[in-house]
Amino acid sequence: MEIVDLSTLPDSETRYTEFLRQICEKHDMDHAAYAGMNPAAGTVAGFVTYDDAWTEHYQNQGLIMVDPTIHMARRSIAPVDWSRLERSPDFQRVFRDASDFGLPNQGVTIPVRGPYGDIGLLSATRKCSKDEWRKLFTHVISDLQSMAVHIHDNVVSSDELTNVLYHPTLSTREAEILQWVAAGKSQQDIGDILSISHRTVEVHLRSSREKLSALTTPQAVGRAIAIGLITPS
Amino acid sequence: MIIVVDGLNRHLFSEVLDDMFELRARVFGGRLGWDVNIQDGKEIDEFDHLDPAYVIGLDDGGNVVAAVRALQTTGPHMLADVFSAILDGEAPIRSATMWESTRFCVDTQRLNRGKDKNSVSYATCELMIGSLEYAKNSGIQDIITVIDPIMDRVLKRSNCAPYDYVGKTAPMGKVSALAALLDCTEERISGIREFAGIHQDVFLEEEEALELFKAKKSAEINPANRDHKPLTELEKYFVEQMSAARNEAERQDVLKLIEALTDTFTTEQKTALLQTPRAFAHEA
Numbered sequence: 001m002e003i004v005d006l007s008t009l010p011d012s013e014t015r016y017t018e019f020l021r022q023i024c025e026k027h028d029m030d031h032a033a034y035a036g037m038n039p040a041a042g043t044v045a046g047f048v049t050y051d052d053a054w055t056e057h058y059q060n061q062g063l064i065m066v067d068p069t070i071h072m073a074r075r076s077i078a079p080v081d082w083s084r085l086e087r088s089p090d091f092q093r094v095f096r097d098a099s100d101f102g103l104p105n106q107g108v109t110i111p112v113r114g115p116y117g118d119i120g121l122l123s124a125t126r127k128c129s130k131d132e133w134r135k136l137f138t139h140v141i142s143d144l145q146s147m148a149v150h151i152h153d154n155v156v157s158s159d160e161l162t163n164v165l166y167h168p169t170l171s172t173r174e175a176e177i178l179q180w181v182a183a184g185k186s187q188q189d190i191g192d193i194l195s196i197s198h199r200t201v202e203v204h205l206r207s208s209r210e211k212l213s214a215l216t217t218p219q220a221v222g223r224a225i226a227i228g229l230i231t232p233s
Numbered sequence: 234m235i236i237v238v239d240g241l242n243r244h245l246f247s248e249v250l251d252d253m254f255e256l257r258a259r260v261f262g263g264r265l266g267w268d269v270n271i272q273d274g275k276e277i278d279e280f281d282h283l284d285p286a287y288v289i290g291l292d293d294g295g296n297v298v299a300a301v302r303a304l305q306t307t308g309p310h311m312l313a314d315v316f317s318a319i320l321d322g323e324a325p326i327r328s329a330t331m332w333e334s335t336r337f338c339v340d341t342q343r344l345n346r347g348k349d350k351n352s353v354s355y356a357t358c359e360l361m362i363g364s365l366e367y368a369k370n371s372g373i374q375d376i377i378t379v380i381d382p383i384m385d386r387v388l389k390r391s392n393c394a395p396y397d398y399v400g401k402t403a404p405m406g407k408v409s410a411l412a413a414l415l416d417c418t419e420e421r422i423s424g425i426r427e428f429a430g431i432h433q434d435v436f437l438e439e440e441e442a443l444e445l446f447k448a449k450k451s452a453e454i455n456p457a458n459r460d461h462k463p464l465t466e467l468e469k470y471f472v473e474q475m476s477a478a479r480n481e482a483e484r485q486d487v488l489k490l491i492e493a494l495t496d497t498f499t500t501e502q503k504t505a506l507l508q509t510p511r512a513f514a515h516e517a
Contacts, residue, residue, distance in 0.1 A: 075240025075284045077305050077332070078371035084241065112329070113283075113308025141372030142330055149307055149329035171323040173399075199416060200397040203375055207326040210307070 016047040016151065023147050024049060027140040029124040030104045034151050035070055036120040041159040054101040058094075066090040073109035074119050079141055082107040082125075106133040108141070110148040116165055120152030146210075153213045168211040170229055174204045181205070182221045183233045234291045234437040235363030240284030242439060249446070251275065252297040253289055260338040265381060266407030280335075283309060288364040290339075290356050291437070293492070294507055295449035298344055299360040301337040303368070306377065311335050312412060316379050318403040319412050326377060326399065332368055334378040345485075348429075350492070358391055358429035362422055363436065369417040376415045381408045388413070392428035393421060448504040467497065471506055 020032040033048040046064075048055060057063075064070065068088045073080040083106075085091045099105070107125035114120070124144060126133065157163045170178070173194075180190045187205070191198045205217055214220035224230045238246045254275035261267045262276055269276050283304070290299030304310040306326060310333040313325045339360070344353045368376055377399060380388070388394055395413035402411040415421065426432060437445070471491055478484040491498075491506050498506065 072241055077239065077284070077286045077303060078367070080241070113305050115308055115313070138370075141370075142374060143372075145329040145372045169324040171320070171326075173323070174326075197397050199375075200414065203326060203328065203331065203414065206328045206330065210327055210329060211324075 016155065017049060019151055020047060020049050023122075023124065023144070027124065027144065028126065028136060030126045031124070033123045034120065034148075034155070035064075035123075036118065036152055036155045037074075038116075038118045038156050038159060038162060040116045040118065040162050040165065043159060045155050050103070051101070054098075054103060057097065057101065063094045067094050069094075069107070069109045069123055070121055073121055073123075074111050076111055077113070079108050079110045079145070081137065082109070083130075104128075106130070108137060108144070110144055112148045112152040114152065114156055116162065118152070118156050118162070120148060120155065122148035122151060146215075149210055150213065150215060153210070157213065168213075168227070168229070170208055170211060170224070171204075174208045174211075175224070175230055177201055177204045178208055178221055178224050179230045179233075181217060182225065182230055234293075234442075235359060235435045236289050236291065236437050236439070236442045237286060237363075237367055238289060239286040243284075245439070245443065246446075249289060249291075249297060250287070253287060253300045254281075256297055256300060256340055257336055257338055259340075259342070261336065264341070268406050278315075280304060280309070280311060286367070288360060288367055290360045290363065291442070291445070292343070292351060292356075294452075294504070295442075295445040296343060297340070299339045299356040301360060301364050302335050303332045303364065303376075304335070306331045306333050311379060312377065316403075316410065316412070319379070319410060320400040323400065328375070330372060330374040332373050332376050334364060334376050337378065337380060337384060349489070351485075354391070355429060355431070357387060358393075358425050359431055359435050361388075361391065361393055361425050362429075362431060365415070365417050365422050365425075366435070369419075369422070373417050376417060378413050378415060379410055380413060381405070381410055383408070385411065385413060388415075392424040444500070445504070448501060452505060465502075467494075468502065468506060 016034065020034060023029065023032050031049045033050065034046065036045045037043075038045070068085045068090045069080070069082065071090075072085055072088065082091075095103070104125035104127040106128055107123055109121050109123040112120035112122070122144065126136065128136070153166070157166045176194070177190055180193065185193065187198055187201045191201045194201075205220075208224070209215065209217060209220045212220045212223040214223055221230070225232050236246070236249070238250060243250060254277050257276040258269075258271045258274055261269045262271045270278060280302070286303045288301050288303065289297055292298050306312075306328055310325070312320060312333060337360070339353055339356050341353055344356055345351055346353065348354050365376070378395075382402070385395070393415065395415055397414045399412045399414065402409045471487060474487045474490075475484060478487055488507060491503065
């Protein structure tokens with residue numbers, strides 16, 4: 001696979017790296033990184049907030065070939081706390097020097113599996129005690145999951161071929177609910193109208209947002225109207 | 234006790250996985266009559282090759298008594314593919330915070346019909362607690378689970394009724410299948426815990442699980458204390474009781490008594506005892 005440096009493309013680096021910085025700020029992380037593999041397009045993409053010194057060291061040493069946060073974490077369906085990888089000799093090899101570069105000691109990698117064999121990995125790290133980390137982890141992990149899918153979908157669909165495959169298909173229920181949102185109804189109202197639970201409405205909305213690569217419901221409504229999945233009211 | 238086996242640690246638990254695939258063959262191929270592919274007595278499908286996570290229930294002897302499989306809904310999963318009949322041609326839900334759970338099964342042959350630790354009911358609830366907690370700890374908010382109507386009734390009876398359903402009930406061999414929604418919330422988990430009277434941590438650490446399987450193996454190799462370690466008086470008593478037991482109920486009573494006296498024994502002794510008297514009973 002060839003490595004596509006998306007930072008050479010207009011806006012790409014600033015877009016994705018800025019997104020990672022926002023994740024750090026929002027969730028009290030020191031650094032975040034994303035790595036994505038897209039076999040349909042034959043590409044690998046990576047974005048980090050790390051300092052240049054560490055990024056250079058990482059590249060010069062070819063650490064990407066052995067980095068367990070990439071090669072092991074992709075085999076999990078759940079977020080992998082780095083403490084689970086510590087015993088791997090490859091982990092030692094990659095992170096032995098990490099503290100010299102001022103890198104944090106606690107971290108998590110969230111694996112994302114896409115529909116076409118594509119895999120994305122969002123890592124977030126912070127320098128803190130184990131106790132602090134555990135509390136932070138519990139607090140932010142659900143949102144980090146959504147962030148991971150969001151950045152992955154965006155990176156993958158920036159490839160033209162994959163973008164065609166990624167054409168969002170909403171179920172009748174999902175379109176129906178978005179249509180009611182566009183008409184100004186609250187989730188509670190929609191649940192009552194459709195005789196389904198409030199939580200079911202929420203689940204369908206979450207699914208619609210992700211299929212439309214939107215972080216907010218208004219964004220999702222806008223995009224669904226733009227591509228003709230629902231009609232403006 | 235529950236262990237989670239996934240792509241990172243499956244090389245350590247290959248025998249446990251084999252036991253689970255055999256259990257699945259008995260349940261889905263045999264009892265439920267689903268149209269599944271069975272080879273060498275194991276039920277394995279294409280999703281098992283995609284590094285899913287398995288939440289597996291074990292009894293005190295280290296035998297697989299229950300299991301379920303989890304996949305992300307962002308990638309390939311069963312509702313998007315083989316179970317699409319349930320969705321009636323509709324696109325499946327895709328969410329970062331929703332997992333799909335399939336192949337929920339319990340060993341109804343090894344377990345009894347009561348409510349104690351070795352019952353179907355206990356193993357079912359323990360597995361539900363384990364899978365909901367594993368998902369919740371991973372930031373997952375909801376599970377979509379593909380089950381048959383019997384399992385649906387079991388969920389309702391166990392204080393774990395689905396909050397909704399997606400699609401319709403579709404025929405699937407001898408029985409039918411449907412997709413139910415479960416929230417991974419503290420309320421749901423404590424509801425099941427309350428119902429089943431399970432208040433302890435259900436998870437077994439990786440090291441503890443490996444110890445348990447080691448003990449199970451050595452008990453299989455040395456079934457009737459062939460290593461001639463001196464038995465304590467209490468151990469002797471249990472072996473005698475086991476030999477004197479005339480039926481399964483009496484044998485179960487002896488095992489229960491050993492369980493009840495757990496504090497008196499070390500873990501190794503307890504495992505050996507639970508295995509050894511059984512071996513004696515077999516020989517008798």
